[in-house]
Amino acid sequence: MPITILTPKPSRPINDREEDVSDAFSISDSESGGVDLDGDLPMTSRPHKRVRITNTTSSSASGGDIVTPGELITDDPQWMRGHGTYVTPGTPSIISSVAGTISRTNKLLSVRPLRARYTPEVGDLVVGRIVEVQAKRWRVDVGSTQLAALPLSAINLPGGILRKRTETDELQIRTFFAEGDLLVAEVQQLFGDGGAVLHTRSLKYGKLRNGVFVAVSGMGGGGGVVRSRRQVWTMDAANGGGQIDVVLGVNGYVWISKHVETPEAENKAAGITNMEESVSTTMYSSQNDRIEVETMREIARLRGVITALVENGLRVDEDMLVRGYHEAVEMAMVSAEGADDIYLGGERGEQLAAALTGQ
Amino acid sequence: MASSQHVLLSPAELAYLHASLSLTPPIRPDGRTPTQFRPLAAETGILPGANGSARICFADGTEAIVGVKAEVERTAQRAGEETIFTEGNLLGDEDEDVEDGEAKEGEDKRRGYSSWVEMTVEIPGLRDDDSGTAFLAAMLSEALLADGEFVKRLWINRRFHWKLYIDIILISPPLSYPLPLLSLTTHLALLSTRLPRLKSEGDEDPFFDDDWAAAPYLFPRTITAGAKSTAADPTASRPPITLLVMAVGNNIIFDPSKEELAVADVALAVSVTGTTSHAEDTVQAEGKVGRDLRLLSIRTIDPPSRLTPPGVANAANAAYGTANGAAAQQKMPEARTAETEVVEGVWRAPRGGAKRIVLGALVQKVLERGGVVDEVLDALEGVDLG
Numbered sequence: 001m002p003i004t005i006l007t008p009k010p011s012r013p014i015n016d017r018e019e020d021v022s023d024a025f026s027i028s029d030s031e032s033g034g035v036d037l038d039g040d041l042p043m044t045s046r047p048h049k050r051v052r053i054t055n056t057t058s059s060s061a062s063g064g065d066i067v068t069p070g071e072l073i074t075d076d077p078q079w080m081r082g083h084g085t086y087v088t089p090g091t092p093s094i095i096s097s098v099a100g101t102i103s104r105t106n107k108l109l110s111v112r113p114l115r116a117r118y119t120p121e122v123g124d125l126v127v128g129r130i131v132e133v134q135a136k137r138w139r140v141d142v143g144s145t146q147l148a149a150l151p152l153s154a155i156n157l158p159g160g161i162l163r164k165r166t167e168t169d170e171l172q173i174r175t176f177f178a179e180g181d182l183l184v185a186e187v188q189q190l191f192g193d194g195g196a197v198l199h200t201r202s203l204k205y206g207k208l209r210n211g212v213f214v215a216v217s218g219m220g221g222g223g224g225v226v227r228s229r230r231q232v233w234t235m236d237a238a239n240g241g242g243q244i245d246v247v248l249g250v251n252g253y254v255w256i257s258k259h260v261e262t263p264e265a266e267n268k269a270a271g272i273t274n275m276e277e278s279v280s281t282t283m284y285s286s287q288n289d290r291i292e293v294e295t296m297r298e299i300a301r302l303r304g305v306i307t308a309l310v311e312n313g314l315r316v317d318e319d320m321l322v323r324g325y326h327e328a329v330e331m332a333m334v335s336a337e338g339a340d341d342i343y344l345g346g347e348r349g350e351q352l353a354a355a356l357t358g359q
Numbered sequence: 360m361a362s363s364q365h366v367l368l369s370p371a372e373l374a375y376l377h378a379s380l381s382l383t384p385p386i387r388p389d390g391r392t393p394t395q396f397r398p399l400a401a402e403t404g405i406l407p408g409a410n411g412s413a414r415i416c417f418a419d420g421t422e423a424i425v426g427v428k429a430e431v432e433r434t435a436q437r438a439g440e441e442t443i444f445t446e447g448n449l450l451g452d453e454d455e456d457v458e459d460g461e462a463k464e465g466e467d468k469r470r471g472y473s474s475w476v477e478m479t480v481e482i483p484g485l486r487d488d489d490s491g492t493a494f495l496a497a498m499l500s501e502a503l504l505a506d507g508e509f510v511k512r513l514w515i516n517r518r519f520h521w522k523l524y525i526d527i528i529l530i531s532p533p534l535s536y537p538l539p540l541l542s543l544t545t546h547l548a549l550l551s552t553r554l555p556r557l558k559s560e561g562d563e564d565p566f567f568d569d570d571w572a573a574a575p576y577l578f579p580r581t582i583t584a585g586a587k588s589t590a591a592d593p594t595a596s597r598p599p600i601t602l603l604v605m606a607v608g609n610n611i612i613f614d615p616s617k618e619e620l621a622v623a624d625v626a627l628a629v630s631v632t633g634t635t636s637h638a639e640d641t642v643q644a645e646g647k648v649g650r651d652l653r654l655l656s657i658r659t660i661d662p663p664s665r666l667t668p669p670g671v672a673n674a675a676n677a678a679y680g681t682a683n684g685a686a687a688q689q690k691m692p693e694a695r696t697a698e699t700e701v702v703e704g705v706w707r708a709p710r711g712g713a714k715r716i717v718l719g720a721l722v723q724k725v726l727e728r729g730g731v732v733d734e735v736l737d738a739l740e741g742v743d744l745g
Contacts, residue, residue, distance in 0.1 A: 002613065002731045003396040003738045008416070129367060158678045175678040180367040180668060209371035212388055284678035286370045286670040288378070288704035296379045296386050304390040311418050342390035345418060346398030 004346055067096040067111055074109065082110025118143045118251035120196035124187040125231045127208070127249030128198065130177045135170055138177055140185070143215070143251040146195045150177070154188065154199035156206070158284060176284050182208040182255065184232075184247050204232065206283040210291060211245070211257025214303050216310050224310065225252045228317040234259050235322060238329040239339050241298030248316065256302050258295050301328055301342040308349030314356065327355050366621045366663055370670030374706040377622040381608040388618055394731045396614040399543070401742050403551035411552025411577070415544045422530040423540050425548035431515065431565055432475075432522040471510025471520070476503065478525045480541065483532055498658055499527065499542060502599040502630030505655045509598070512577055516562045521554060535617040536660070538628055542601035543739065549598040551744045552577040576744075597736060599632040599655050604725060605662065606717050611724050613731055623662035625713035629725045630655040633736045650733060652726045659713070670706035 067073060073085060077092035082105075084098045096102075100113040120126070120142065128148060132139035139147040152165050155176060177183060185198040185205050200206050216224050231248045243259035260282075305324040309316050331352065332341045344352060368376075379386040385393055397417050406412035409426040416422035480496040481487070503509050513521040525548070527541050553574040555567035568574070578598060605615045605623040612619060620626060633650040701707060725732055 002392070002394045003735050004398045005738045005742055006398065006400045007743070008400040008402050008414075129369070131367065172677060175671075175676070178668060181369045182372065207371075208369070210375065211372075212375060213368075213372055285673050285676060286374075286705070287673045287676075287702065288371055288374045290704065291375070291378065293382055293386070296375075296382070300379070300386050300388055300390050303388055307389065342386070343392070343395070344390055349418075 065102060066099065067102055068099050069097055071096045073102060078107060079109045080107050082108045084111030084113060085109060117145050119194065120144055120148065120187045120190060122187050122190055124250040125184065126187060126251045127182065127184050127247055127253035127255050130179055130181045133173055133179060140198060142196065143253060144196065148196040148198050150185065150198045154201060156201055156283060177207065182213055184208060184255065208255050208257065209286060210260060210288050211255055212299055212303055214254045214306055216252040216254055216306060216316055225250060225316045230318050233318055237295065237298035239294055239298065241294045242292065244299060244302060246321065254306055256299050258291050260289055297340065297342055304328065304342055304344030305352065308344045308352050311349055312353035314353055320356065324352060324356055327352055366617055368618065368621055368667065370668060370706040373622055373667055374670055374704055376618055377607060377706065380610060380612065380619065380622060385610045385612065389616065393610060393612050401547060403547055403742060403744050410554060411548050413544050413547035413551060415540060415547065417540065419534055420531050421534050421540060423537065423544045424528050424530060425544045426526045427548050427552045428524045429521045429554055431519055434518055434520050469511045469514035471507065471513055473504040473510060475510050475513050475520055476500065476523045476525065479527065481528045482537065483529060495538060495541065498538065498601055498628050499545060502601050502655050508596060515557065515565050518562050519565050536603060536620055538601060539603045539614055546598045546600050546739055547742060550578055596632055596634045599630050600735065601628050601630040602725060602732065603628055604721050606721055609717065611721055621663050621667065623664055624709045625717055626660040626662045627721050628658040628660055629722060631725060631732055652732055654722065654726060657722065665708050667706065667708050669708060672702040672705045
């Protein structure tokens with residue numbers, strides 16, 4: 001069937017697990033002599049858009065409720081304002097500054113945005129795309145509010161030569177990275193306005209090739225890439241797909257590629273300087289290696305798992321992705337088309353998500 | 360004619376995409392089969408004030424709304440002349456088409472003009488007179504008006520006609536080339552369009568039935584028994600759909616996403632309409648469910664692939680290699696722009712025109728009886744017209 005047309009689903013209330021934790025806190029809070037939260041949040045400024053589950057617990061009145069920018073959350077002075085809110089001077093009212101769900105930790109009111117741009121932090125591993133080439137630096141799209149900067153002095157020169165960047169380098173800046181090139185880098189420094197400075201001064205970083213890119217929206221709403229222990233790993237693909245590298249940028253940009261053995265892995269004995277030298281040979285290459293059909297198929301399957309996770313509001317991290325991938329392989333085995341079936345959109349994606357969440 | 364926005368992809372990505380789409384069978388980045396469309400959610404009748412409306416959204420959040428509004432308009436007449444004359448034609452060559460259709464009909468007094476339909480397309484972030492938007496509107500309206508059959512449905516009597524306003528609005532930013540989405544939504548909106556039932560007779564001032572429940576569909580459903588009693592023409596055709604089809608190598612791919620379109624060798628917008636008039640004879644003959652598909656128009660879409668930067672082979676890359684890196688830089692300062700022959704794994708933008716055989720295969724594939732278009736039309740008809 002080449003086309004599936006579904007009837008639109010009724011919008012479901014947005015609820016995430018962390019909400020329950022904070023709810024649990026506030027329940028105990030109100031039980032230990034605190035005030036009844038229902039009465040504390042007179043959200044009279046807006047109509048009740050959907051039926052609330054007010055009867056289950058005393059605190060679920062605002063759990064999962066969406067507020068919009070400029071909306072009055074409360075004018076009770078006992079609350080403290082948290083992220084995503086602001087107060088007007090002279091009044092105790094707390095007003096939302098983003099569209100999102102209210103979350104409360106004890107007496108702190110904050111709004112978790114439904115969809116947010118990436119906020120860089122020093123040390124973050126990010127995947128970025130060059131959008132602008134300037135005289136001494138590149139401007140990189142990392143999904144943030146501003147373009148990040150990658151100075152010419154913050155990259156490795158081919159061959160790992162350590163020297164001052166000269167005018168010759170500046171003139172040939174496009175031989176390293178040109179517009180559209182994808183790279184993996186680390187946030188080195190932050191400007192006061194939230195802009196980031198990147199660097200690629202490591203063997204792990206540099207230009208990306210041999211694979212596909214997928215952009216996953218930023219944090220918030222339960223889905224997206226979350227900061228975790230490992231953002232980059234190599235995994236074994238099923239069906240003879242060989243090894244696949246996955247780079248989960250903290251900014252929600254993901255790169256899935258065929259794993260290529262770096263030359264230095266063969267001669268481990270090489271010194272630290274030699275190692276840098278040999279790796280840098282392929283650092284600025286934009287030529288893909290030969291990729292087998294099986295590998296391409298598994299890369300596409302992995303990409304499908306990521307989009308399915310995102311569409312179903314699940315987090316994207318190593319554990320989830322590896323489990324999701326194995327589940328997808330299993331699903332393909334039992335499907336009509338056999339193991340070559342890599343489609344994971346629509347209902348398949350929902351099946352996958354249901355299997356992962358155990359529902 | 361620039362018709363699709365530029366996507367920024369690295370040469371390595373483009374080379375990978377092109378390689379995976381050139382395989383037999385192609386591996387699409389989202390795992391679909393070549394003829395598979397993105398799953399979509401559709402509903403009709405969402406605008407209570409409009410005569411017909413529809414909304415379609417893709418899973419990635421791309422969403423379009425179409426509203427069809429109708430009003431009665433006095434037909435401009437020329438004194439002492441039986442024929443009706445209007446000047447404002449949307450498309451220059453429309454007059455011949457209308458006359459042709461009329462000559463064939465012979466007895467049918469109804470006639471229509473393309474100025475009776477006003478179509479506006481709105482894409483967020485683009486101006487109304489942006490070339491891309493204008494091109495989209497032209498493609499969608501020419502599909503609707505090409506055969507002159509559609510405007511005949513708007514005929515009330517010799518003095519009055521319906522003026523149809525079709526407003527096509529893309530709500531989300533255009534994540535992919537929006538033509539198929541807009542076309543499918545327009546199709547659904549037209550299917551759900553109802554015009555008040557006419558009570559008056561002859562050439563008197565039109566007088567309509569108040570009862571909205573009695574209002575007939577502009578495109579009568581074939582399943583209802585009253586289809587023939589309405590003022591529709593006997594061919595019982597459906598509104599047209601315009602599909603985006605592209606080719607990479609010899610692979611024909613339907614409903615390409617933005618990344619796929621970025622490596623297309625050829626991209627075509629093909630408008631077809633399905634007529635169910637002869638379906639009954641042919642179903643028995645072939646034993647295969649199918650309908651007559653009529654080709655209305657073909658437009659080539661300039662694929663963005665032609666504007667992509669070429670990749671640099673390792674051999675020509677100044678920043679490639681170890682110790683001789685500096686030396687190579689001196690030798691070839693302009694290495695990136697240099698012309699290179701085809702190297703595997705290096706992206707090179709497609710040059711020259713489309714192969715005629717590929718274009719032929721594309722159109723053949725679209726018009727295939729019982730093929731993709733048939734199933735798309737079936738699926739669209741299955742949408743509940745609430």
